[in-house]
Amino acid sequence: MAMSVQQRAVPVVVKPIRWGRLAAAAIAIVLLLGAALLVAQSQNVQWGQVPAYLFDRSILSGIVLTLELTAAAMAVGIVLGALLAAMALSGSLVLSGIAAGFIWAFRGVPLIVQIFFWFNIALFVPDLHFSGVDISINDIVTPPVAGLLALGLHEAANMAEVIRSGLLSVDTGQHEASRALGLTRGNAMRSIILPQAIRVIIPPTGNQAIGMLKASAIVSVIGMEELLTQAQHIYARNFLVIELLIVASIWYLALTSIATVGQHYLERYFSRGFGRRRNAPARRVEQQSEAEA
Amino acid sequence: MSTGSDTPMVLAEGVTKRFGQTEVLKGIDLSVPRGKVFCLIGASGSGKSTFLRCINHLESIDGGRLLVDGSYVGYEERGGKLYELGEAAAAARRADIGMVFQRFNLFPHLTALQNVVKAPVLLGRLTKREAEDTGMFLLERVGLADKADNYPSELSGGQQQRVAIARALAMEPKLMLFDEPTSALDPELVGEVLSVMRDLAEDGRTMVVVTHEMQFARDVADIVGFMAGGQIVEVGPPSEVMLAPQQARTAAFLARAMPPPPGAPP
Numbered sequence: 050m051a052m053s054v055q056q057r058a059v060p061v062v063v064k065p066i067r068w069g070r071l072a073a074a075a076i077a078i079v080l081l082l083g084a085a086l087l088v089a090q091s092q093n094v095q096w097g098q099v100p101a102y103l104f105d106r107s108i109l110s111g112i113v114l115t116l117e118l119t120a121a122a123m124a125v126g127i128v129l130g131a132l133l134a135a136m137a138l139s140g141s142l143v144l145s146g147i148a149a150g151f152i153w154a155f156r157g158v159p160l161i162v163q164i165f166f167w168f169n170i171a172l173f174v175p176d177l178h179f180s181g182v183d184i185s186i187n188d189i190v191t192p193p194v195a196g197l198l199a200l201g202l203h204e205a206a207n208m209a210e211v212i213r214s215g216l217l218s219v220d221t222g223q224h225e226a227s228r229a230l231g232l233t234r235g236n237a238m239r240s241i242i243l244p245q246a247i248r249v250i251i252p253p254t255g256n257q258a259i260g261m262l263k264a265s266a267i268v269s270v271i272g273m274e275e276l277l278t279q280a281q282h283i284y285a286r287n288f289l290v291i292e293l294l295i296v297a298s299i300w301y302l303a304l305t306s307i308a309t310v311g312q313h314y315l316e317r318y319f320s321r322g323f324g325r326r327r328n329a330p331a332r333r334v335e336q337q338s339e340a341e342a
Numbered sequence: 343m344s345t346g347s348d349t350p351m352v353l354a355e356g357v358t359k360r361f362g363q364t365e366v367l368k369g370i371d372l373s374v375p376r377g378k379v380f381c382l383i384g385a386s387g388s389g390k391s392t393f394l395r396c397i398n399h400l401e402s403i404d405g406g407r408l409l410v411d412g413s414y415v416g417y418e419e420r421g422g423k424l425y426e427l428g429e430a431a432a433a434a435r436r437a438d439i440g441m442v443f444q445r446f447n448l449f450p451h452l453t454a455l456q457n458v459v460k461a462p463v464l465l466g467r468l469t470k471r472e473a474e475d476t477g478m479f480l481l482e483r484v485g486l487a488d489k490a491d492n493y494p495s496e497l498s499g500g501q502q503q504r505v506a507i508a509r510a511l512a513m514e515p516k517l518m519l520f521d522e523p524t525s526a527l528d529p530e531l532v533g534e535v536l537s538v539m540r541d542l543a544e545d546g547r548t549m550v551v552v553t554h555e556m557q558f559a560r561d562v563a564d565i566v567g568f569m570a571g572g573q574i575v576e577v578g579p580p581s582e583v584m585l586a587p588q589q590a591r592t593a594a595f596l597a598r599a600m601p602p603p604p605g606a607p608p
Contacts, residue, residue, distance in 0.1 A: 225400060226447035226506075230461040230513060231437025233430050240464055244451050322451040322493035 098292040102283065103299065111279030112300055118196060118265045118275060123258055125201030130208025137213050148209065155206035161267055163203055167195035168271045196268035200261065207257060215250035216242065248319045255312030259305045266301075276300055349412040351376040351517050351548040352397060356406035359392060366392050368572040369406065374565065376411075376516075379549045381559035381580075384569035385595060390552045393569070394521050397550065398439040399432050410439060411516055437465060440510030444522040446502040448494040454481060454505045455490040458512045465513075473512070480508040484538050500531030504538055511542075518542065520551040556600045560584050568592045 088094070102108060136148040155163070171186040178184075190198070219242050227237035269278040280293040352374040359367035366389045374380045382390045395401040396408055399416030407424075408414070416432040417424040427435075448457050458477035462468040468476060481487045484504035486497075494502050503523055510518060520539065524532040536558050543549060543562050553559055559566050560580045567577040568589070576583050576592045584600070587593045 220447075222443060222445050222447035223449065226441075226443065226449070228400060228433065229398060229436065229439075229441035229443075230509070231433050231435075232461060232464060233433050236464045240460060241449055245449075248451075319451075322453075322495060 094291050095289065096292075098289050099295050099299075102289075102293060102296045105283065105296075107274075107279045107283065108276065108296060108300070111274060111276035112304075114273065114275040115262065115265050116304070118193075118200065118268065118273070119258065119261045121197055122200035122204050122265070123261055125197065126204025126208040126257070126261075127212075127254070129201070129205035131212050133205060133209035134212035134216060137209065138216060152206045152209055155202050156210075160199065160203050160264060161270065164196060164199040164267060164271060167198045168192065170195070192268075192271045192273050195271060196265075196273050200265060200268070204257065204261060208254070211253045211257065212246075212250055215246035215248075218249040219245045244319070248316075248323060251312065251315050251319060255308065255315070258312075259308050262304055262308065263301060347376060349376075350374055350409075351378075351411055352380070352550060353409040353412075354393075354406065355408075357393070357396060357403050357408050358405040359389075359396060359401065360404050366572050367396070367403070370572075370574055372567065372574060372577070374548065374550060376548050377546045378564040379543045379547075379551065379562055380565045380567065381563035382550065382552045382567045382569055382574075383554070383556065383559055383595070383599070388569045389572040390569050391521050394519050394550060394552050397517075397519060398436050398441055400441075402426060410435075415439070437461075437513055438516050440513060440515035440518040442503070442506050442510055442518070442520045442523045444525050446494070446499070446506045446526070448502050448506055448509070450494050453491050453493055454486060454497065454508075457494070457505055458509045461509070462512050467513070476512060477508070480511050481505070483511075483541075484508050485534070498531060499527045500534045503527065503535045507535075507538055507542075516548065518547055518549045520549065520553070522552050522554065524553070524555055554599065556584070556596070568595065570595070 089096075133148045133151060136144040137152075139145060158166075167190060170190050174186050176183050176185045223241055223245065224237065227241045232241070265275055266277040268275060269281065272278065274282075276297055280297040284290045284293040350373040352372065354370045354372040357367055357370040358365065370393055372380075382394070384390050392401060396403050397410060397415070402416065413435070414424070414427075415435045416427050418427055419425075426432075448454075449460065452460060455474065455477050458480055459470070459473040462473045462476070463470050467473075478487060478490060481490050484507055486501055486504055486508070489497060489501060489505075494505070497505065507523075523539070524535050527535065532555070536555060539549070539551070539558070540562055551559075551563070563580050565577060566580045566583040567574045568583060568587070568591075569575065570591050576587060576589045582588075583592065584596060587596060
């Protein structure tokens with residue numbers, strides 16, 4: 050009978066108390082609280098100034114430039130990166146060699162060096178002659194152009210590798226099936242290969258975009274008036290250095306948070322059809338789909 | 343282009359193919375009449391799949407002639423030499439030849455119906471509406487109308503291969519190529535794919551099937567070819583090649599590959 054089963058003394062499972070883990074957590078909390086108190090009680094930081102400058106007009110115009118620069122540099126990076134990836138996979142020794150050389154140079158030289166290089170390009174090539182027309186390089190390569198070139202070309206070198214790995218991740222059987230159906234190379238690339246490669250390309254691209262949002266702050270060294278430069282301008286006048294750096298940081302965090310959410314939705318869209326493991330045993334998958342029906 | 347009905351659907355004359363130094367096809371001669379089922383059997387590495395892939399020019403050939411319905415798929419003959427066609431021209435001719443792969447190769451980002459509909463729409467053969475009607479008809483035919491909106495990852499291997507057959511049929515091919523279509527399947531799923539192929543054969547489709555399913559070859563094929571070492575060693579109706587092979591190599595292969603008839607001593 051059920052009664053007799055319950056009456057038998059059944060041992061209760063007791064979880065051991067993990068003292069070490071508890072202690073570590075307690076120490077971490079104390080340290081964090083201490084740090085927060087230190088910052089909050091600091092007489093040298095005027096906290097009230099942070100919200101006052103958060104929506105300052107020049108800060109907002111700096112954000113606009115940061116976003117424009119990020120978007121433009123990512124666009125250059127993705128388009129040129131796709132071209133470089135296509136060259137690298139073309140099977141032509143010359144084209145893939147050129148792509149490899151480009152990636153080697155623009156990925157290997159620090160971004161800040163590349164920015165100074167483009168900013169000072171006129172020292173190297175003062176002007177161009179086109180059928181009697183003289184163009185001064187200083188007129189073309191203004192600080193915004195120098196910043197965009199440096200960020201865009203550096204990004205292209207990184208995106209080329211991201212896109213190349215995405216294209217390589219698509220099974221060769223997909224190329225063969227497309228060819229066997231009589232699809233042209235362009236059709237196969239657009240409708241079959243890229244939609245699958247994009248699933249692999251998006252996560253690192255989101256990572257690159259977030260990196261670019263932050264890396265764009267480097268152009269402050271050539272006086273482009275983006276978010277960080279605007280914050281610097283303000284604290285150069287009123288000496289509220291930490292306050293304005295906090296303002297800039299809040300905005301950078303807000304922008305990267307929004308980018309992270311956007312990436313999440315993009316990833317979800319492009320992962321359709323890949324929800325279950327592709328190599329799941331056939332019978333189990335069958336049972337699952339029957340259970341859903 | 344297509345000539346009279348006596349033109350063989352597949353005609354091979356002295357086809358050779360090398361991978362680097364290795365000669366994998368050593369002069370293949372073959373004629374498959376339209377409306378017939380040709381099964382190519384033989385050990386792994388004998389060149390069966392390579393020859394099949396040469397028929398629709400997924401692989402190039404190094405010598406000889408290989409014609410489908412009287413014309414080259416990937417070449418143009420000028421002054422006694424074969425010139426390889428550009429990818430676009432070859433693709434257009436390949437569209438009339440359906441192919442089913444060992445690993446199915448369904449497009450994983452598309453549903454079963456979208457897999458079937460994609461190529462005829464992209465190539466402008468059918469409107470999206472027409473293609474969907476045809477697609478549903480074909481899925482019904484392979485017994486998967488209820489899986490039209492499922493992604494390949496939600497289907498069993500046998501179901502995926504049946505969708506792949508429907509996808510190939512959607513292009514209304516004059517020739518169907520099967521590259522070991524059941525070799526990647528769990529044993530209990532082989533039957534459903536073979537029965538779809540049997541139906542196609544009964545409809546009078548011209549089929550070239552590379553297979554290890556000896557019983558299927560014996561029952562369904564009009565012609566069987568046994569391949570070894572890059573050559574077709576023996577060819578003829580299954581009653582001759584499979585039941586009374588003339589070549590020692592064929593007999594040895596069949597003894598290993600074919601289960602003994604029921605009641606025979608082990």
